[in-house]
Amino acid sequence: MRLSVNGASYDVTAPAHETLLETLRERLQLTGTKLVCGRGECGACTVLSDGTSVYACLTLTAACDGREITTIEGIRTTGALHPMQAAFIQHDALQCGFCTPGQILAAIALLKEIPNPTEDDVRRGMSGNLCRCGAYPKIIRAVMAAAQAGSAPDA
Secondary structure (H helix, E strand, O other), X not given: OEEEEOOEEEEOOOOOOOEHHHHHHHXXXXXXXXXXXXXXXXXXXXXXXXXXXXXXXXXEHHHHOOOEEEOHHHOXXXXXXXXXXXXXXXXXXXXXXXXXXXXXXXXXXXXXXXXXXXXXXXXXXXXXXOOOOOOHHHHHHHHHHHHHOOOOOOX
């Protein structure tokens, strides 16, 4: 099958049961997408499929044929940080950083859907992404700041 990942096209031969997470990490060497629970409970493996957040651990690679997949490696443009990455840094919205790629991609998808969210919208929209370190208040501040700066649909 042909996968489009971060704007590049890949011919991939994968077993029918292989997840997108496995394909990204093991076949394409895109290791920014993290494996944590493998059951869709934590959100660390969140990527964008045609701009919508999905858990790569629950998404079969075969289901991605013809879709545009965006990983954390693909959100930078012209060598600069994506505005959401910059907001996470500015608001210190990470501690260990393991959940950060999934958090950022979920936030980008959220702002694409709700460009001017309330804090409650952000809490609901980000609820599928867990942070073991408990950086939630700072994550919410970073997403709100990115929304106020108008940095929603860039991915």
